Amino acid sequence: MASTASTHGAEVLVASNRGPVSYEVRPDGGGGSLHAKRGGGGLVSGLSAIGSDANALWVCAALSDGDREAVRRGVGEPGVRMLDIPADVHADAYNGIANSVLWFVHHMLYQTPLEPVFDAEFRRQWASYEAYNRAFAQALAEEAAQGAAVVVQDYHLALAPRMLRQLRPDLRIGHFSHTPWAPPDYFRLLPDDIAAELLGGILGADRAAFLTRRWADAFTACCHEVLGPGIPSGTRIGVHGLGADADFLRERAHRPDVAERMAALRAEIGSAPDGKARKTIVRVDRTELSKNIVRGLLAYRQLLDDHPEWRERVVHVAFAYPSRQDLAVYRDYTAEVRRVAEEINSAYGTPDWTPVVLHVKDDFARSLAAYRLADVALVNPIRDGMNLVAKEIPVVSDAGCVLVLSREAGAYEELGEDALTVNPYDITGTAHALHQALTTPDAERAERSKHLAAAATALPPAQWFLDQLRALDG
Template structure:
């Protein structure tokens, strides 16, 4: 890759990053594709680390506007070489919506409703074929653009089969897979068709190394690999040499950290300042305590139990009525799945019931905001006296790290022990069992009654732990794992 892309310093010219979503998302405006940043999530975390490095980023065109932008040569990012995979829309829909979102996400987060789901009917075979085809298309593009002996960093469960595919196409490459979700226990992986589980584990075993945010998820993968992966067949179905064990990737743990300076600049922006003023008006009385949560409207985030716990708090602690407001930022996601549409309806109905039960003329207990508004979410985090992060199961949860960094009130972090971030932050946070509504209500009462000295000590300890790692450490760990 002589010279590298414009604006690049070339330090990662031998590196190919691969993810489902790239650093740009296009929408049609007046019939033309117009670029905008992808916002948060994986791509939002990766982009600042890669811009200007000369790395190649391989991603898919997800929507019609992306496909047109790619055809017109508009997929350009400063100091990055963007390579787009352009799958057939039907193939992509099956791979992304049916397999990745409705099966693998549910599997790794232990969200299956066993009496009803997964169904694994005839459509599953077609969907899994599409998932395999999409992974093969990604592998072909990576094999074409990667330099000799290059490093390939593959991100997340959408692309779990690339390890075995690339091992066959380009054995010279040094490949790493990083899983951003939890990894399912073997008992839950068994709920997928056996052939699917086998192919999934064989695909991941083709990588040189596999990374996870916590030791817990790495150990879950290791146990599943030991328990479920066929001992005597290769990805092509041929037996491994007699007496030999199939290859196993090296495992490593690398929790992602937020960028304190980037957060500081965002919090000091005029947009966040305006949003904070607007929230202050909604909160009302200056002496009211503020409970905050910032999430997607995602089944694994456990919003229903959080609101039920707040309802129990108001019932058991009458002195808190009219003295506390729950700011809940929960923007919709995956609305193509019926479960998510139904979940949003349940959440909004529960919030209405709690507000109808307790509200007064000048006090609304729960202020639910379903708009994806980053400045407003940051403003809420700065204002929190207590931050509720109670997922059923979560690979990491960056809000648990970002909140304490931007907070200005020594806010108490209430953190689910099922969040990956608990492995780092469980000491100074208040521990939650996310399934225990009464226990969560009691923890909320404890947080709101905590003495200033204890609040300050816990907040300072959280900041020390969160800033012990830099965002670049996470990328560097993957590069080291690649060798």
């Protein structure tokens, strides 16, 4: 039965796994005080852009013990509803399905001789994924005003649009995918009924949007392949290429804490034997399997082999921030990143030169410092929905940088013309591109960087979000 629309509900709703605020319980002699931490990103910017009088609501999951305690105590922020989904259900939905199946499918990460294995345990976890999506759909149905606009985010909530449509047919529903979308042959690794349910879930929306035309076309192809050609659906397909927030980045990158990090990084990088500043190849990533950090390090080692003249004259500044460390495969990958970096430093380093400056502790100010120092930006993902780092470094780099960019990053669609493009699996080709980037004349480097920055900021986060809302009116 459809739920009754609230006459005082929200007019604009966002649904995502992670919300704009998180909570931590700190011991203070009593039951512990709750401390809130605000998040950032495109959705936060977008919601703030519509104004405080827009009657907006963000529905998200309680992710930590602190979040769940906040829900239990009735603590919250205006405009946010946090769902206390049982921790075991969330773990199955988030780690078991979203991150260990859907992420692997869309990023084409499986070692197919051994995986995936869709057995009874998978089906049990899939039931949790359905329950997780249903909890969001029910909350949105309860909170939305008549005819409200609802924008559902990402692969965690692929089923929610259809579920919400059944509860509230009056709503204008959009779904946005922040990942790539797998081509039909790979998507069909999934059991047929699961593949159909995922597609049908998103087709419950009035509009399904993607970061690039390539991913949108792949989704459409999967619909035709799995559900049959000409499947009746009122779902419109859109593309919104999320850009960098230039004003925020440039202001934030010139605060005192960033200047301190720059001084520390310069000390780590050091000077070449002739006294000149060393060149810097910068990468900033989470240790996510799709980011291809290990092959980036191997390409750098190949550069030092192929062009020994760069020894002691270049440093690879590699920030690899831990991600999803509750999954063994991610812990193993992080360990491999460390091992290869240490191997390069052991094989090539000298008392005055550390070839790879590796940091694994997340530090946004230090990332911005590295952006500013970058001569070359290395962004070589196996596959990426967009990759905002590729867009952010040219915006912030002090002297302009050359972007070495994987053709499998969504950002390639907008930046490829002014970047040096690489096949992410080709170590030799990537090493050659790094050499080409390092030897690019200053004038050409500045010109490339200027074009990259312009393309990177064409659709800043606030505009990206507002465009999706306007498209729901179409």
